[in-house]
Structure formats: structure tokens, C-alpha cells
Amino acid sequence: xxDQPTLLSERRGVVLALxxxxxxxxxxxxxxxxxxxxxxxxxxxxxxxxxxxxxxxxLAVAAGGAGELRGLDVRRRGGLILIAAIGxxxxxxxxxxxLAAATAPTAAFIHKTLFVWxxxxxxxxxxxxxGWLQIAALATLLLGQVLVAPPNGLGWGPGxxxxxxxxxxxxxxxxxxKRLLARVSPSLLAASRLGLGLVGLVGFxxxxxxxxxxxxxxxxxxxxxxxxxxxxxxxxxxxxxxxxHARATTVTSVLVIAAVVTxxxxxxxxxxxxxxxxxxxxxxxxxxVAVVAALAFGPVRGTGRAHxxxxxxx
Numbered sequence: 001x002x003d004q005p006t007l008l009s010e011r012r013g014v015v016l017a018l019x020x021x022x023x024x025x026x027x028x029x030x031x032x033x034x035x036x037x038x039x040x041x042x043x044x045x046x047x048x049x050x051x052x053x054x055x056x057x058x059l060a061v062a063a064g065g066a067g068e069l070r071g072l073d074v075r076r077r078g079g080l081i082l083i084a085a086i087g088x089x090x091x092x093x094x095x096x097x098x099l100a101a102a103t104a105p106t107a108a109f110i111h112k113t114l115f116v117w118x119x120x121x122x123x124x125x126x127x128x129x130x131g132w133l134q135i136a137a138l139a140t141l142l143l144g145q146v147l148v149a150p151p152n153g154l155g156w157g158p159g160x161x162x163x164x165x166x167x168x169x170x171x172x173x174x175x176x177x178k179r180l181l182a183r184v185s186p187s188l189l190a191a192s193r194l195g196l197g198l199v200g201l202v203g204f205x206x207x208x209x210x211x212x213x214x215x216x217x218x219x220x221x222x223x224x225x226x227x228x229x230x231x232x233x234x235x236x237x238x239x240x241x242x243x244x245h246a247r248a249t250t251v252t253s254v255l256v257i258a259a260v261v262t263x264x265x266x267x268x269x270x271x272x273x274x275x276x277x278x279x280x281x282x283x284x285x286x287x288x289v290a291v292v293a294a295l296a297f298g299p300v301r302g303t304g305r306a307h308x309x310x311x312x313x314x
Contacts, residue, residue, distance in 0.1 A: 088197020
């Protein structure tokens with residue numbers, strides 16, 4: 001028999017994950033414009049996260065989040081704080097600081113392996129099972145990533161270490177969030193991730209003497225800060241809802257298609273097509289995600305051999 005969640009629930013999760021991927025792809029594209037207007041990338045992400053936090057907190061309050069929070073036990077409240085630390089603050093600091101310090105071409109590839117680490121953690125910690133079809137899909141996704149952004153060069157320094165640490169923290173966040181979502185609403189979890197995480201980001205800027213940078217942002221940058229903050233709010237809100245319905249491995253695999261959205265937007269606006277190797281990589285990614293989605297949208301009753309293979313029952 002298939003492990004939980006059910007096929008019907010996983011279908012809903014895949015649809016939400018596809019929406020999350022679309023938002024993520026657009027957000028990466030828009031962020032490329034906004035980050036150029038702010039000298040300090042951590043200042044930029046703090047302001048962007050502040051906008052998203054305000055929106056998510058407002059949505060959580062409107063959905064009765066204050067009452068839900070009061071009803072949580074100490075353990076789950078601690079889980080919300082943990083999510084804020086390993087999802088909404090520390091990895092952001094590590095990631096953007098790492099990008100500024102990284103020198104090896106492998107740096108751009110490291111974060112793209114997030115779905116691999118989630119799969120490795122989800123099997124022992126969430127009880128998710130990987131059948132041969134899912135393993136093949138994961139391998140195909142990784143191949144697509146290699147074609148799109150080849151990890152050329154063997155250099156490794158502090159920047160690469162920080163990016164790898166951020167990626168691993170976000171992987172652990174997925175596992176912790178998946179467990180919390182069994183008892184905590186996605187709206188409250190999303191508000192906690194960025195609302196409490198914002199405290200950590202502001203604290204980091206204060207500790208490093210960069211707090212004044214928040215007030216030195218040029219006026220033209222605020223349009224991008226607000227736009228990307230709104231996209232981030234939509235990303236986190238749909239991401240946690242997808243994760244509540246579907247398995248962590250499925251959701252993170254589907255999210256990889258965001259890279260295709262970003263590439264399509266860049267090609268359309270710049271008039272420059274990606275290299276043939278990159279195009280092949282994007283096609284490989286689309287094919288792998290299509291397999292994951294097709295399996296999730298299989299019949300609820302009478303699941304066939306392919307669906308049993310996905311669940312690891314063959």
C-alpha cells in the first residue's frame with residue numbers, strides 16, 4: 001500500500017508546488033533587477049523579507065493565527081522558533097554572504113542540489129519511500145541541473161562552505177516543517193518563518209554595524225523591494241501548503257522547474273537564447289518533473305505498477 005499522504009492529497013500538493021515554482025521562477029528573475037540597486041545583499045534581503053513578513057503575519061492574523069498560537073504547546077512553539085532560525089534567518093545570511101565571497105564556479109550549482117538533500121533526509125526522518133521511478137526522476141533532475149549550470153572547477157572556499165551550509169539548513173527546514181504541518185496551519189508557520197526570522201536578520205545587521213544600510217536604500221529600489229517581498233510571501237504561503245499535502249521529496253522535485261521559468265523570462269526579455277546544452281538541460285528538467293506530476297495524478301483507485309514503484313512498494 002502507498003504511504004501517506006494519499007494520492008488525492010499529493011495531487012493537490014503537486015498543483016500547489018507548480019504554483020510555487022512559477023512564483024519562484026518569476027521572483028528570481030525580478031530579484032536580479034532589485035539586488036543591483038542595493039550595495040549590501042543582506043540589507044536587500046532583510047527589507048524584502050520584512051515586506052513578506054508583514055503580508056504573511058496579516059494573513060495569519062486574519063485566519064485566526066493568534067488564537068491558534070495560544071493553543072500550541074511548548075514543543076510546537078519551539079518548532080516555530082526553530083523554523084525561523086533554520087529557514088528564515090541564518091540560511092539567508094549564509095547564502096548571500098557566501099555568494100559575495102564565493103570564487104569557484106561550483107558555487108552556483110550547490111544550492112540547486114537542495115532536492116537531493118531533502119530526499120536523503122526524508123527517507124529516514126519522515127518515513128518516505130523512494131521507488132525506482134522516483135530515484136530515476138531525481139537522478140534525471142540532477143542531470144538537468146548539471147547541463148544547465150555545470151559545476152566546473154574544483155575550487156572550494158569559505159563562500160562555497162556558507163552556501164552549502166545554507167542549503168543543508170533549508171533541507172532540514174523542509175523536514176521540520178513537514179512534521180509541524182501535521183498540527184500547525186501553513187499560514188501560521190509561514191508567518192513565523194519570516195516574521196521571527198526577520199528578528200534574526202535585523203540582529204545580524206546590528207551586530208555587524210550595517211543597520212544604517214536599511215535607511216540608505218535608494219528610492220528606486222523600493223519598487224523592487226516591495227515587488228519581490230510580495231512574491232516571497234506568495235512563495236512561502238504556497239510552499240507550505242504544498243508541503244502539507246504532498247511528500248517532501250515530491251514537492252522539492254517539482255520546485256526545480258522554477259529554473260525553467262526564470263530562463264524563459266530572461267530569454268523573452270533579452271532576446272538571447274540559452275546555449276544548446278542549457279536548453280537540453282531545461283528539457284530534461286521538464287521531462288523529470290512531468291514524470292513526478294504524472295505519477296501523482298494517477299488514478300486514486302486501482303493504482304498500477306508504476307504508482308507502486310513510485311511509493312517503493314515494488
